[in-house]
Amino acid sequence: MKNRAAYMTGLNKMEIREIEVPVAKEKQVIVKLEYVGICGSDVHYFENGRIGDFIVNGDFILGHECAGTVVEIGPGVENLKVGDKVALEPGITCGHCEYCKSGRYNLCPDVEFLATPPYHGCLMNYIAFPENMAFKLPDTITTKEGALIEPLAVGMHAANQGNVKLGDSVAILGSGTIGLVTLLACKAFGATDITVVDVIPKRLEYAKKLGAAAVINAAETDALAEIHRLTDKKGVDIVIETAGSAKTVAQTPYAVKNGGRIVLVGMAPQDIIEYNFAKIMAKEAEIKSVFRYRNIYPQAIKAVSKGIIDISGIVTHEFAFDDVAKAFDFVIHNKQDVVKAVIKMD
Ligand SMILES: NC(=O)c1ccc[n+]([C@@H]2O[C@H](COP(=O)([O-])OP(=O)(O)OC[C@H]3O[C@@H](n4cnc5c(N)ncnc54)[C@H](O)[C@@H]3O)[C@@H](O)[C@H]2O)c1
Ligand SMILES: [Zn+2]
Ligand SMILES: [Zn+2]
Structure with missing residues (x-):
């Protein structure tokens, strides 16, 4: 197993590097990512190095709209198994604060959100992620659609x-x-x-x-x-x-x-x-x-898998992982044409 990640190494600079394959800790799964969407915020970090108070410091992995297949489960994982397709909800929250406890976990001050500095994103082949933020996709939904559950949730x-x-x-x-x-x-x-x-x-x-x-x-x-x-x-x-x-x-x-x-x-x-x-x-x-979303992934996945919402219609461009730098360049220079570009991971 080889793991590679796309690092933003400076403004408008990106390179793919080999990184370690993650190990599944307690209640984590290892997901082989298949699709990662490029979001306006990824492009903004790439071009400007910051969004408000969130500043990219050093080499940084972008991407937070993603889905893939579970390839390994860690100790204590109960609801997912190897081979399950999943969409990852990118905000990992503390679970203990008043916002988490009242179900408004999107307002958790300690959230670790993918590709929001200092937390790296998911433009990589393999990621370790908490089981409870990896939502199983039924057979009637593709991992490409799974990656789009994130913007749909907004x-x-x-x-x-x-x-x-x-x-x-x-x-x-x-x-x-x-x-x-x-x-x-x-x-x-x-x-x-x-x-x-x-x-x-x-x-x-x-x-x-x-x-x-x-x-x-x-x-x-x-x-x-x-x-x-x-x-x-x-x-x-x-x-x-x-x-x-x-x-x-x-x-x-x-x-x-x-x-x-x-x-x-x-x-x-x-x-x-x-x-x-x-x-x-x-x-x-x-x-x-609106600040992101909460408690929506299960409902969004159902709506897409049952054909109530056709999310694939928003994808206008698709790129291979090897062309990720080209993809960002293309998105930046063709803002009028691109609505949603996705990266097909390999
Ligand atoms: N609140 C949240 O949690 C959350 C989450 C995701 C994105 N966002 C924000 O949502 C916004 C939209 O994101 P996006 O990815 O769709 O960006 P986008 O740039 O693709 O879309 C913005 C659209 O607004 C249009 N527009 C500009 N001026 C206009 C005008 N005067 N009248 C009508 N339309 C006009 C643009 O042509 C463009 O098509 C961004 O500001 C983004 O930061 C917020
Ligand atoms: Zn996004
Ligand atoms: Zn919290």
Whole structure:
């Protein structure tokens, strides 16, 4: 058995190196990874070396969207066996703090999240991982789809936070990976009128293909005026911001209807944003936010394996592990074309 990992060795520099094959400790499994998705955050670390207070220090392994096959089980493992296909939920939490104990483990201050410094990611052949964060995939779901459970979980958490339900109207601002998985989640939750806004026509085409009832190109049309037109001036039940821009965050109070809900998912580059709270008050609108996800993997895996959510539709590019450096370069230079690129591990 040989293990190799892709190290980011500096800004826009990556090389594959041989590393030790991990040993399964108590309640851990060794997973041979088969697919790893490239996330916007991986690209951001690769280009900038940091996201907010998380700073890459030294050689660093990216990647946190992954799935593969169990090849070894450690002592005390009860629910997985060699040969099981699994998707890994990348945040390992303490299990003891008030957030973990109340089920909101995504808020655990001691979380060790793959590819969030100082914790390495999973762009490697073999990884040791806690059994309780490795979710078994049924036969009806591939490990490629398994790797996409991670971004899908963000979209499902957004739909949960917005309490999206049957018959709701939803406006999703931004049609990148997160906007699209949010669209898939809202559709699965029963929203009937989903409008997706972006400034890149190609991305809006994907939104249309994945089930948006309407799309708005904000580079050509006044998005708010169009949302008002589509909703008889009322606004939508739920607005979900996934573009991560100050402009779209500031649009949310105008797009939501009286008593509606706003869900903030995108991370704008600036911390402080001018925002119309008077509108929020007058509409008695609710503002919710999203930090990753919690308790969603089992539900997401079921939805994909039963064909309720077709997640494979978001993959636009696939690269071999040996070409991982090329893959990052390609993603960086073709941002308009790439929605989700995945690395096929070998
Ligand atoms: N809260 C969380 O836990 C969480 C998790 C994952 C990602 N994120 C954040 O979600 C955001 C989206 O991630 P992504 O991977 O989809 O990024 P992305 O860059 O692929 O998508 C953003 C989209 O917004 C569009 N956009 C830009 N300006 C716009 C405007 N004025 N109106 C409409 N659309 C506009 C872009 O064209 C792009 O398609 C990022 O900010 C990311 O950091 C948050
Ligand atoms: Zn991600
Ligand atoms: Zn905790």
